[in-house]
Amino acid sequence: MIKDMKDIVSLCKRRGFIFPASDIYGGINGFWDYGPLGTELKNNIRDLWWKAMVLTPPVGPDGQPVQIVGLDSAIIQNPKCWEASGHIGGFNDPMVDCKETKKRYRADHLVAYVISHYMDDDQPELKLIPVFEQNTPEEEILKKFKKLGLGASTENYKVIPFMDIENYHYTNPDNDHGMLHLEEGKSILRLRKDKLVGPDVKIPDTLTEPKQFNLMFHTFVGANATEDDKAYLRPETCAGIFLNFKNIIDTARVKVPFGIAQIGKAFRNEVTPRNFIFRSREFEQMELEWFCEKEDAPQWFEFWVDQRKKWWESIGMDLSKFHFLDVEKADLAHYSDRTIDFEYQFPFAYPDYDELEGIAHRGNFDLTQHQEFSGQKLEYMDPSDNTKRYLPDVIEPSCGLTRAVLGVLSEAYTVDESRPSGVYLNFHPSVAPKKAAILPLTAKEEHVPIATKLYMDLREEFAIDLDVKQNIGKRYARQDEIGTPYCFTVDNQTLEDQTVTVRDRNTMTQERVNMDQVASYLRENLKPAKVMAKKEG
């Protein structure tokens, strides 16, 4: 069954995972608040990544654990940092404004519908050219066609990227009986740009030329607000790592190859934030920069691709819903030798994929740039040969923590009409915000103190929910919707034989266990290796 984003968004709000930021003030586009369960879910993913990277880094090809240290650098850095990284010069999207509606569009996300053939004696320059945002539903396109008198079908139209309009013209192959064809290349009839009709208007010629727009939020540090005081909110966490490369090799007793890992917020002034928390203006990243010698980089690249696959699997992601995009040479940044994007089949992209993580071999571009712009020597000196000094190459596994939250939620969301909630979250136990719930069957005097005691006994070791009021069916439904693997219920039989029922989230089967076995039951069943029983929705 195809999962629907709006159902996931709705559950997230209903159960307290994720709320629109400033909800009571009508929100603020592109910002989200993590509620009680969303915060725990996000913290769990954060801690699992940190553990896999910094606290217990993987064993390398030589059988020794690799060296990785953590970092937490400031969001606001000296603005020269962003000149060096190229963000001030280059971190721009081409934007198009509509003079009529004041709306703004990313030019590279617009497409134009241009009639593909004309007779010589038509007047092609008089035809309107409707422009749409990518992925506009067919019925909306047809509605607009009707309004503009362009016919009841798009079949005679060619869809071309807005940015490429300059390149398209009508040409007349000699042998074609006066028929003009829309083609790239030499012009017979040029497309008239004043015939373009923007996505949200009915009249032509309201769109401006594309212009660049910097995606970094800026602010002013200090008491004045002059250009000299301008600073930026970091658009990615990795820059802080490069800035501290020298301080870390000087103080942390690390030797190449080694890594520096960071988790933190980043900000991008996206023109059209969308797809829930997938493309928001404030988000969190988890980035590792792995420093190694140039000749070892390809091998480390493979190592990290493999490690990162294992990690996603370890938190319950289904690799069969991943697409590993080996980015084509022509599409790579000039400094990159290779990049593999881990794309996941997010519900909003289905049956397509969108990016969850990218693993890039960045050469030594960043260190080279910072060395040049700062005038500081950033070279690493090989401790066994101090004539060998170099800027190491970098392999960067970089993923979004907030995107990981959306991935995990999407993966876990399971429709099951056989249960009262109609849905449950099939979280891997390692990420589940609550590992178990303790439920007194009734709010009667007898059940509550026993449940409370059990909760107190368990909570030092496990994240436990104690939920006292409401009928038990509603409470099970809630635990299903928040993805709690196990519910332990204290009932009248508990008073007699000290057993409680345990209900399995996925199978909904119940059995009884002795109260003093609950901790060991959880220890056993929450083990990462334990395969979860699945009931497909």
Add this chain to the structure above:
Amino acid sequence: MIKDMKDIVSLCKRRGFIFPASDIYGGINGFWDYGPLGTELKNNIRDLWWKAMVLTPPVGPDGQPVQIVGLDSAIIQNPKCWEASGHIGGFNDPMVDCKETKKRYRADHLVAYVISHYMDDDQPELKLIPVFEQNTPEEEILKKFKKLGLGASTENYKVIPFMDIENYHYTNPDNDHGMLHLEEGKSILRLRKDKLVGPDVKIPDTLTEPKQFNLMFHTFVGANATEDDKAYLRPETCAGIFLNFKNIIDTARVKVPFGIAQIGKAFRNEVTPRNFIFRSREFEQMELEWFCEKEDAPQWFEFWVDQRKKWWESIGMDLSKFHFLDVEKADLAHYSDRTIDFEYQFPFAYPDYDELEGIAHRGNFDLTQHQEFSGQKLEYMDPSDNTKRYLPDVIEPSCGLTRAVLGVLSEAYTVDESRPSGVYLNFHPSVAPKKAAILPLTAKEEHVPIATKLYMDLREEFAIDLDVKQNIGKRYARQDEIGTPYCFTVDNQTLEDQTVTVRDRNTMTQERVNMDQVASYLRENLKPAKVMAKKEG
């Protein structure tokens, strides 16, 4: 022995706790990066607070654990939020500029030295009035006096707040033989403001009138940068809690009394960031808003004061170096009934104190404001009596995570000239970035694999450092300086009898333990209840 801030700053940089942000670019005033050990230290404090608040909240007066849920709200919120909270209108400091040096001062941090007595026939308006920043050392004051020809002592001068200058005048009590006295009140001779000499100049009349300066960083959200698009970086995390009060009572099954806790970054455009990470422009807070009925608020206030004291003690802070300031009625914000500041004897303040945490009874000011500005009903409905609707009162224990890091570092910093490092960090085990170090005595083939195996066995359970190279004395010195409670050394005897030495950080005593007892040794000795042996420096 008095601890010196510059020694602490120096150790923090030398050992990779804290670096100036953008160090290679000459830094950026008021921003700091947390290096490998600083990040772990900060994470430990963060996690201990979160555990104490959200995962295992304390048991309340009724014997039941209190209810607290977590939140992680966005740094950038709808700007209306800051109108409601009063930050756009009121979050201002009065600032004074120096026209000569372009320096800017907080007016309420400046004092003026004014001669306290004049003879009628003197010309008091010709005397210069030197202005200093608070806490300027006496010798600097006297140097300036000399330069300005004001004599070799300050004893005939009265020190008055810069902001109060308007109120001071020379008056002539009739019976005083022509002597004028500097007094508040009715004027005979006014102080001439054009005689004020700013802190960093030698000439009078360069200071401007105080003007207000908003401490919030602003930015612009969306493609334009007009006033309509202006937004702010939050100056405190608590606002996000009030914004989500309604969403949380609607979704999280909490009942008054309950709490919402948040840890996160906040930003203040401080005019003069100072005292290392104590007053920085980017910092982290840990805040709890505890919602309760008005009549219960005083009792909950006491409860939280008590809980917070226990917490600080549990992470190794010495309460005898705290000053609990019960803020005077006259100094309280208009909405607050009571505030207690937890002040700590930071080295920069010694023998004085500065604020580490504040516990405030805020009434229902915040919810009232947000209800009014948003037009949304935020009232809580008592589930047992739905005619009872009200905005609960709030008790707010609010502390700085980054200040806590400085507090913990200051507390732990211990001079001990008997050891090679001359200093060690006497961290409580719960906050120590590394709980133990595994050190092969030599980098010889025999010791390293055993040490590596021991490290691998332990690292799932404890934060362990494996440090292979350098002579053992230097490695002990390093572990002392990073505050590792225990060092386990693999030596030749280990090859024979499977024992390792364990060295206690504080006592420097060594004993041998069997390798397979190391985990249980750590479990036992890292227990929070275990009193650490102390060797005073």
